[in-house]
Amino acid sequence: MCGICGIIDFNKDLEESKLINMRDTMVHRGPDGAGIYISRDKKVGLGHRRLKIIDLSEKAKQPMSNEDGTLWITFNGEIYNYRDIRRELIDKGHVFKSESDTEVIIHLYEEKGIECVNDLRGMFAFALWDNKKEELYLVRDRIGIKPIYYNYTDDKLFFASEIKAILANSEISRSVNETAFYNYLSFLTTPAPDTLFEGIKKLPGGHWLKLDNKGNLTTKRYWDVFDNIKPSNNDEDKIAKEILNELTEAVETHKISDVPMGVFLSGGIDSSLNATLFSKGEKSPVKTFSIGYKGEYETYTNEFEYARLISNFIGSDHHELEITVNDLLSFIEDMVYYQDEPIADPVCVPVYYVSKLARENEVVVCQVGEGSDELFWGYLDWKEILNMDHRLRYIPNFVKILGLRALELIKRDEHIIYERLRRSKDNQPIFWGGAEAFTEQEKNRILSPRLKDKMANYSSYEVIEEIQMNFLNRGWENTSLSWMSYIDLNLRLPELLLMRVDKMCMAVSLEARVPFLDHKFVERAMSISEKTKTKDKELKYILKRAIRGVIPDKIIDRKKQGFGVPIQEWFFDKLGEESKEIIMEFCEKTDFFDVNAIEKLFQRGEGSKIWYLFNFVLWYNRWIVN
Template identity: 40%
Template sequence: MCGIAGILCYDPSRSPDRDLIEAMNRAMLHRGPDDGGIYLDGPVALGNRRLSIIDLAAGHQPVDNEDGTIWITYNGETYNYADLREELLAKGHRFKTSGDTEVIVHLYEEMGERCVERLRGMFAFALWDKRRARLLLARDRLGIKPLYYYRGGEFLAFASEIRALLALPTIQPRLNRRALHDYLSFQYTVAPQTMFEGVQKLEPGHLLVANGAETRQERYWRLDYSRKLPLSEEACIEEFHDRFVAVTRSHLVGEVPLGVMLSGGLDSTAVAAVVSELVGQVKTFSVAFADDGEGYDERRYARLAARHFATDHHEIAMTRQDFVRGLRDYIWSMEEPMADPSSVPLYAVSRLASDHVTIVLSGEGSDELLGGYSSASDFRGVARARWFRKIPAPVRRGLLEPLNAGLLRSSRIRRHLDLADRPLSHYLQLVPTYMGGNVFSEEGKRQLYGPRMREDGWPRSEAVAVDAYRQAASFEFVDQLLSVYTTQWLPDDLLLKADKMTMAHSLELRVPFLDHTFVEFAASLPVRLKIRMNGRRNLITKYALRRAFQGKIPREIIERPKRGFPVPLQRLLREDLRSMARDLLGSRLVRESGLFDPQQVQALLQLSEGAGIREYLQLWRLLVFCIWLDLFKVTP
């Protein structure tokens, strides 16, 4: 695992300043404390900070081919590198190292840009082809590893972290106001945007190719839910188990100690079960709030799993004051505002794990693959839409539409009447479901905005989700939901915070559920093996996973309903964060930014104990943003 950085001057007669690439490297020291390297050649500079995992002695980067015409700086792990290396040796390629990075160089010699199609793993890399004067940037299919870039008037710069780009004096921290508009709806910034004007994310499963000032992007992978396995239920469950064991085994490669993040939930316990079976006793790590009652302390489930698999278990008990003390460190490490309160405990447990291991595995991704977020209410809306479609068109148009327009004035009835004239597969385009929603309405945002935000007239943020559902319209209802969760929420929230929180402590996180071959297999499962009705009002989520590990992990964990990491956010905002919120949101910085209406901000600060969770989440999103604005000295 590493941090990568680089600069490409558009003018081939110009060369990047060595001091600049060194500054970019220094900004990412935490991503690679073991080694650093730089390559300069004509218009290009490549930088690398290395966290040594494989080939500890000889894995220095950047790495080149036999004649020095192709160079790479690489972040990630390629789990099938050994097989690829054997293929390339058989074709006559000569290797100087035994790690995975050099494999990509020689694979590029064979396949060009299409080399990414052969890689299994998590990665972000930059490859310089000296003969063609071409720079290739690539990011893994699911977005496990981040990659940012900036296109200036005279150069292209890229890095694993935004702070490395900000090390360049020509890139100033200016606010991307459109990203703020969408952040208030989603709680994160949606790719390719970042909260910094001009800085963009390379999206998952994409390449960027630059020849001088000319660039093009290409999507090389898209998840297809339309092809379903023609197997019996029992055969699917057996295949599920065997494939998950195989991908987890592949994720154990390395020459350093490893462990498992163990929350006590189904996903992390399944990972711990397989790792324990494959390697024997493994170190496990968990975190919880200790002073807010059992509702916020789920360590008993983690302890149950740890005892069951005889792990070497370590845990940390957070207090609300620990949360307050860690909040600014979390936002600094995150680099952008992300209003996901579970990130602060993740930051703390990552620090704990880094004292014992260099690699941790987690259960990230299972919910997005197998419907872990679904509830019966998702299906009730579709059922109502089917009912409306059964009403004869003359009755809908001649009776119900006028009745609703003149008397009822129900937006829900209006949506169902509109949908009745369209294919049922368009339901989620009219009623888009997305994580982080239902906090700020568009009208609520307009009321909150100050003059600087009001002048822009942004479109509705949910249009991003609607467009994603439009692209997934050919899939079944459940698979449409999973497709959007996998392409938006997963890379832009879960995986980004997981990377930043772990790498802040020089800890490599691996996610076996998100091996792309397993992801493709999960997409091919019939919907009934992901979500199954259990009576009229209840669902069994992640059905295949529960069946595959029945009898292998404790029943109490198998039967646990899905629950996100519990954070006492309302109490934190009422008590422990109250003075911080009042001082910062009422500060001159926020008042003079012109971003928010001071009266609306003050109204949020006056929340009473009886206020609803929505109002507290609004205050939380605003607080996280304003801390970020202050920390990074961003120009509004």
């Protein structure tokens, strides 16, 4: 895992100091080494910060070139099938100087051009400069596990793993992309290709971008989960067997490393399964890491009991940490720095602390369990939404309109039920992703008159609509559950859940890997019908059937509990006082929110929604004002 950056300067006036400054804002992503490449004509500069994972020698340092220096790459991530590809390339006459996965990409590009990305199995974001064609490619992995950002003007392109590296250039102006801000209020994050910074974009997952020698910028989607799917039949025994076999292979493949590894272990099905499969074949105890909270909370109960059960089951070297609201408050400024733009999920806090715990115990790489719930119907509220969606399909529009008017009369038009009924009436999907913050009605109430007027003809459905069109054009099964998985694969996972993992883990120089989101496993999971996944209305029905006997039944049959933060209780502690002071001061000095509406949120004690606003305000104060 590393940090990458670069500059393309069509004026051929690239300054080495600027490139180094960009690169070294990301020391946390790569504390083990650094490098730069600048072309002779000072048009192209590539930078790299290195976290050593595979081939720890200096032969694997980056930026890296081919033999004659006509191709240069700066790469972040891991290619899990690089050894197989390497053997094939050697058979074709390619000569390697290192044992790294980075070099494999260069030689594979020599064989296949940019289509080489279709052969790569892994998580990655890389920039490849083709000196012969004078073309730059930026590439993000299929799922969007690794980020890459860019800013392009008429004569310069800046790109980097983190926005702060781009902002290290004083010529980059800082202002809020207010459409992106409006969408942030819906999704807790900014949907690609926008960021909250006007003029700075992020490449969506499964896309590459090309900048040619004439300055033309083009992007292409090279992968969609439905591209290579063959729908499964309903033979549950066969499906269950294949799920276990393919997940076992994914976990094993993701173990490639020349440095110590571990596993995040919450005690739920996904992390327990991950840790159990990871431990198979290991000669020494696997290091596992759990996080919890000091004290008892109504909204969240520690899961140490179940994590310890699995630790004992696999004989792991287990480590635990409990945190408090004081830990959140002491970390919050650093959190805003490492996030670059708000990721308004409070789980960022425990992810940081469990990552720090792992690093303090000499682990450099950890496997995590993200993705399983989205693939196998694992969320409690998804069951409720699925039932509601099925019922609404049979209700005439005039009945829906009456229902909306009734909710308006009793002043419940800000409620998510109202919003979903409105969406159904307007022939929109009622599910806009697994992390919805404010409804359209709520946003209209909390925004300032200026912003309310500006966004009067805009809806966050415009973000959803493009994803929906892709789904309808590509999907093999037009069902509610298939849509729910598809939109989260395209929005919530890459831009929220995976970014909280990337940013918080890399803050302490820890690489995180997500075997449930191995693209081949994702394709297999998405080939299973809604009917099979939701049999007996049991969450994760087919996954549970697949793993029965692999992990203890006590884990499989326990009540579902998501990994969360007692943010509501902490709001009534020190967090509420501090957030109110900062938010209200922000409202006095800026023109984003209606101060009376914000005051009502505090009066009602809506801690979660205040947290979303607090994240934005902290970001604004750090990155725009300062």
